[in-house]
């Protein structure tokens with residue numbers, strides 16, 4: 001129990017122990033991090049005892065984290081590349097793995113003046129906003145279907161000068177003028193039915209709609225490969241985040257649909273993470 005009058009570092013040590021016992025993978029840095037979230041100061045440089053309000057707030061945070069509610073949801077905001085995004089229940093937490101999708105996508109449009117970019121399955125908007133931060137001249141639109149996720153998307157996009165739209169990826173391509181885009185990005189739901197049945201505790205708090213990619217995890221990729229080519233200018237690109245075991249499968253279904261220059265990029269853990277494909 002966190003108590004008023006406790007020194008911040010003592011509270012941080014206690015939280016570390018509790019989070020370790022609760023099975024939180026990053027208990028060692030999360031304990032001090034939660035204390036800093038409440039006091040605004042790093043606990044190891046802080047000898048001001050906790051007030052009653054701070055102790056109560058910290059205790060509530062600790063109990064929620066013990067339930068394995070994602071740290072991002074407890075914080076309400078999260079850093080991604082150089083931007084800070086609003087996040088909470090109802091939307092997927094932005095992950096550092098996804099930064100690679102932005103970097104690879106941005107590299108493809110770097111030399112195009114005012115490139116037109118569409119980010120599908122936008123969630124918080126991290127991908128579209130991330131691209132805009134790397135290529136400030138880009139005209140980016142983010143599409144999202146979930147009303148809960150849209151609340152976060154609207155706020156984040158407004159803060160960073162990115163357009164957003166409510167819509168369903170399955171059919172939205174019909175609203176797009178032919179050959180109008182330079183880049184389509186997407187981090188679609190890609191877990192298989194089997195993976196959906198054994199989610200990590202933190203991931204189980206996130207919306208199923210953000211995770212469920214159908215029986216084999218590839219439902220969204222099949223549709224994107226078959227239907228979204230016509231919206232791209234000749235020589236335009238599609239950049240897709242994938243599950244680390246899906247590189248070959250996604251590359252092969254893009255190839256079957258006539259995409260060219262297909263490449264799989266690997267993340268910092270040296271795992272397949274992004275597939276890039278060009279419209280001939």
Ligand SMILES: C[S@@+](CC[C@H](N)C(=O)[O-])C[C@H]1O[C@@H](n2cnc3c(N)ncnc32)[C@H](O)[C@@H]1O
Nearest residue numbers: 121122123144145146168169187188189209210
């Ligand atoms: C894996 S999450 C990615 C979110 C965000 N791009 C990111 O990288 O953190 C997939 C997102 O797709 C959205 N989504 C699911 N089905 C959709 C559909 N049919 N049309 C548009 N968006 C959809 C989900 O609500 C979720 O926000």
